[in-house]
Amino acid sequence: xxxxxxxxxxxxxxxxxxxxxxxxxxxDAQCMGEMFRGFEVFxxxxxxxxxQQITQRICGVCPYAHAIASSYAQExxxxxxxxxxxxxxxxxxxxxxxxxxxxxQFYQLSALDFVDVTAILKYKGKDADLLHLKxxxxxxxxSGKPFPAAPFLPRLSxxxxxxxxxNIGALKHYIEAMHIQQKANRAAAIFGGKFPxxxxxxxxxxxxxxxxxxxxxxxxxxxxxxxxxHNTYIPDIVAVAGGFPNYWNIGASKGGFLSYGxxxxxxxxxxxxxxxxxxxxxxxxxxVDFERITQDINHSKYSSPTALKVRDAVLTPAPHKKxxxxxxxxxxYNGRMVEVGPxxxxxxxxxxxxxPTVKKLVETFAxxxxxxASQLNSVLGRHLCRAISAAVIADFLxxxxxxxxxxxxxxxxLSVPASAEGFGATEASRGGLLHxxxxxxxxxxxxxxxxxxxxxASPRDDQGNPGAMESALIGxxxxxxEEQLEALRIVHSFDPCIACAVH
Ligand code: NFE
Numbered sequence: 001x002x003x004x005x006x007x008x009x010x011x012x013x014x015x016x017x018x019x020x021x022x023x024x025x026x027x028d029a030q031c032m033g034e035m036f037r038g039f040e041v042f043x044x045x046x047x048x049x050x051x052q053q054i055t056q057r058i059c060g061v062c063p064y065a066h067a068i069a070s071s072y073a074q075e076x077x078x079x080x081x082x083x084x085x086x087x088x089x090x091x092x093x094x095x096x097x098x099x100x101x102x103x104x105q106f107y108q109l110s111a112l113d114f115v116d117v118t119a120i121l122k123y124k125g126k127d128a129d130l131l132h133l134k135x136x137x138x139x140x141x142x143s144g145k146p147f148p149a150a151p152f153l154p155r156l157s158x159x160x161x162x163x164x165x166x167n168i169g170a171l172k173h174y175i176e177a178m179h180i181q182q183k184a185n186r187a188a189a190i191f192g193g194k195f196p197x198x199x200x201x202x203x204x205x206x207x208x209x210x211x212x213x214x215x216x217x218x219x220x221x222x223x224x225x226x227x228x229x230h231n232t233y234i235p236d237i238v239a240v241a242g243g244f245p246n247y248w249n250i251g252a253s254k255g256g257f258l259s260y261g262x263x264x265x266x267x268x269x270x271x272x273x274x275x276x277x278x279x280x281x282x283x284x285x286x287x288v289d290f291e292r293i294t295q296d297i298n299h300s301k302y303s304s305p306t307a308l309k310v311r312d313a314v315l316t317p318a319p320h321k322k323x324x325x326x327x328x329x330x331x332x333y334n335g336r337m338v339e340v341g342p343x344x345x346x347x348x349x350x351x352x353x354x355x356p357t358v359k360k361l362v363e364t365f366a367x368x369x370x371x372x373a374s375q376l377n378s379v380l381g382r383h384l385c386r387a388i389s390a391a392v393i394a395d396f397l398x399x400x401x402x403x404x405x406x407x408x409x410x411x412x413x414l415s416v417p418a419s420a421e422g423f424g425a426t427e428a429s430r431g432g433l434l435h436x437x438x439x440x441x442x443x444x445x446x447x448x449x450x451x452x453x454x455x456x457a458s459p460r461d462d463q464g465n466p467g468a469m470e471s472a473l474i475g476x477x478x479x480x481x482e483e484q485l486e487a488l489r490i491v492h493s494f495d496p497c498i499a500c501a502v503h
Contacts, residue, residue: 072422229387343385
């Protein structure tokens with residue numbers, strides 16, 4: 001039986017997934033990015049210093065990751081020496097965006113795959129937020145509309161938490177998380193000027209001065225976010241894991257893992273980072289080599305006369321191409337499929353014994369849940385690794401503020417050469433993000449973004465092998481083949497952003 005699961009909601013952008021189900025098992029899956037955007041086309045001919053501004057418009061969720069990757073690419077191209085304040089301000093702005101994004105992903109986008117929102121009708125307490133939610137639901141019902149309505153759709157049939165108090169507690173956190181996300185965004189705006197789409201991030205640093213009042217406001221906001229992560233977010237992940245332990249064994253992708261590492265610790269962008277880069281293939285972590293990344297297009301709606309190395313791809317949109325089913329390209333590392341994202345980031349760091357907090361948290365949770373580190377490759381693993389990332393990043397941001405020098409420079413001296421090229425890589429919240437810029441005659445001659453969801457939601461590659469999310473779906477047992485709540489939980493665990501994926 002063939003099932004069209006689209007449009008998939010509670011994600012960013014237009015994603016469809018087609019599955020084939022035989023005897024209640026998904027035997028085939030195709031992930032489809034259903035729109036074309038063309039950022040890499042219209043960046044050509046622009047001023048290079050427009051790039052970190054324009055690429056932010058790829059997405060309203062992770063704009064700062066694009067600004068950072070673009071700035072790193074330009075810093076490498078211009079051979080800039082970034083002052084310590086510049087590095088720290090980049091980290092503070094990008095890190096606050098990560099914290100916002102993890103809370104959004106878990107509470108607003110994924111939690112309702114497990115929490116029963118209809119439990120609110122049984123609420124008898126006095127909490128103003130919950131009464132407001134209950135009243136809103138009752139009004140929807142009184143108007144004759146089916147319930148649940150947006151934004152609580154889809155609500156597929158299946159096994160939700162069935163304890164009323166637990167469900168209502170989770171709904172309370174659902175609402176609280178929105179207030180906390182606002183604080184993370186305000187913190188990002190202190191040094192970024194605004195959210196989303198900062199004007200402050202530049203190649204070589206940031207345009208904001210780290211005055212004492214800005215630092216103390218930032219610390220106050222991030223401290224509140226950090227406390228929510230420890231007191232609410234992590235316990236909620238543990239509760240979901242306790243209620244649905246089979247999801248440690250559901251949704252594993254069947255390839256390798258890639259992380260570019262996150263947040264430079266020194267002014268040399270390419271030196272040590274808070275979380276270590278690496279590519280995990282066949283059980284060993286290797287150094288990342290950008291030259292080994294290609295983007296296959298056999299099943300993507302593009303044509304090209306060249307080999308698809310990041311630096312030299314020439315692509316033409318081909319909407320009617322035979323056997324092409326997605327506007328997403330298929331990035332591969334050395335021809336191999338890899339997953340990017342929180343599980344990749346944490347496993348690559350953990351297996352290198354790099355960050356002591358990552359090691360401690362992985363081992364604590366593995367012991368608590370009685371799992372192996374390899375089970376971080378699963379639905380629950382991705383949720384847990386986001387929470388571990390959040391905890392590590394929040395503490396790091398608070399420590400970084402102490403290293404700011406309110407009187408020091410925040411920007412490198414900058415001049416754009418007539419011709420140059422550079423790669424810039426970071427971890428966006430959804431995974432490894434690579435930008436490449438080539439400048440000729442002072443203008444952008446070529447720009448390429450290899451984006452997290454492009455890896456994870458890729459279609460088949462030139463050898464016919466599935467992308468990470470497709471491979472995670474194939475082999476999954478589903479209770480109700482027409483709805484496939486299990487498939488939705490797998491897709492949401494990747495947190496796909498199709499605006500980014502197609503860019
Ligand atoms: Ni549009 Fe993004 C992140 C980037 S995902 S959200 O995180 O880069 O592909």
